[in-house]
Amino acid sequence: MKLLVTGGAGFIGSHLIERLISENHNVWCLDNFNTYYDPAIKWRNIETIRQHADFKLIKGDILDDSLLNQIFTENQFDVIVHLAARAGVRPSVEQPKLYEEVNIRGTMNILEMAKEHNIKKVVIASSSSVYGNNKKIPFSESDAVDNPISPYAATKKACELLSYTYFALYDISITNLRFFTVYGPRQRPDMAIHKFTKLIDHGEPIVIYGDGTAKRDFTYISDILDGIMKSIEKCDRYNIYNLGESNVIELMDIVNIIENNLNKKANIIKYPPQPGDVLITYADISRARKDLGYKPSVNIEEGISSFTRWYKELNSN
Secondary structure, eight states, rough: OEEEETTSSSHHHHHHHHHHHTOOOEEEEOOOOOOOOOOHHHHHHHTTTOOOOOEEEEEEOOOOHHHHHHHHHHOOOSSEEEEOOOOOOOOHHOOOOHHHIIIIIHHHHHHHHHHTOOOOOEEEEGGGGOOOOOSSSOOOOOOOOOOOSSHHHHHHHHHHHHHHHHHHHHHHEEEEEOOOEEESOOOTTTTHHHHHHHHHHOOEEEEEEESOOOEOEEEEEEHHHHHHHEEEEOOOEEEEESSSSOOOOOHHHHHHHHHHHOOOOOEEEEOHHHHHOOSOBBBHHHHHHHHHHHOOOOOHHHHHHHEEEEEEEETTT
């Protein structure tokens, strides 16, 4: 197959492209290498595949209409995997208009390209943040998601609605994947596990917002990749799936596991909860199990052990 992966130089995207190339697919990567975090990290993510014959890199933006028209006119893709977005709950509270523009308008641009160029399969990254402070746990795709508590969450819900519209009007098969706190090698440096690992390793204080009992459903990158690959294969009509580990752990327990892997103690500072933060994320993955054959297999201890090994190797050079 020929696939376009937007945001393909990021954490999830670079791993996905490696997986697709290993299975003999042709992949075009569209990424703007913005400065949300150091662009050098993204260049490092793709350094092992940049010269591969089945990989093509396009440095550009999903908001650039003329570039998108050129890309889609020159190439006929079988599938679009749309991962590009402004990420992060807390930054979205500070820059809501930027998140609206990139996430909603950018997704609309991709959907327009699918419509105009007759691409019949689109897989889109959504987020567990759409559930807000859902009182019913675990979170199910059939739950109401009308109460987002951050601009980021609201943009992701909006993208799900837009994608349904394009399915209904233009018969494009679209699958939205609600990712639950993905982690592993190459994880963004602003994410909790990576940030805590670096600060503990350097002997610097880590900040816990709240009392440390907030619970998260951390999902290892290889399990997310399996879910995405199965979603590409089985993309048919309109669907939403949770991709999580379907286990929860408190943030303080995450800190303890990292401490054990580094053999170092954390210096913890506690601050009040932040606007937009949710108390728990917990995925009901029964729909993904049934429809996709999704079977997460990496528990949190194994996953953090793998991450800290990667972190040590990266920082030993």
